[in-house]
Amino acid sequence: MTETATTHSGSVRTAIDARADELIALAPSNEALGRLDDRAAAVLRESGMMRMLQPATHGGSRRTRASSPRR
Structure with missing residues (x-):
């Protein structure tokens, strides 16, 4: 995981x-x-949780498996 992540x-x-x-x-x-x-959905959105789970290709911060470096 990167420092930013x-x-x-x-x-x-x-x-x-x-x-x-x-x-x-x-x-x-x-x-x-x-x-x-x-209300619960709004709390999760406001906290950044939804964006954290959303693929980067759709504006989120999560990398897809295809874009993740191989181990």
């Missing part, structure tokens, strides 16, 4: 940790819905 994932983790209680409170309604409600 590590820094980004660290800031996402900090943002998620800061809003964990909110996400936990939303869990029962999300379970009942069988999906994330609008």
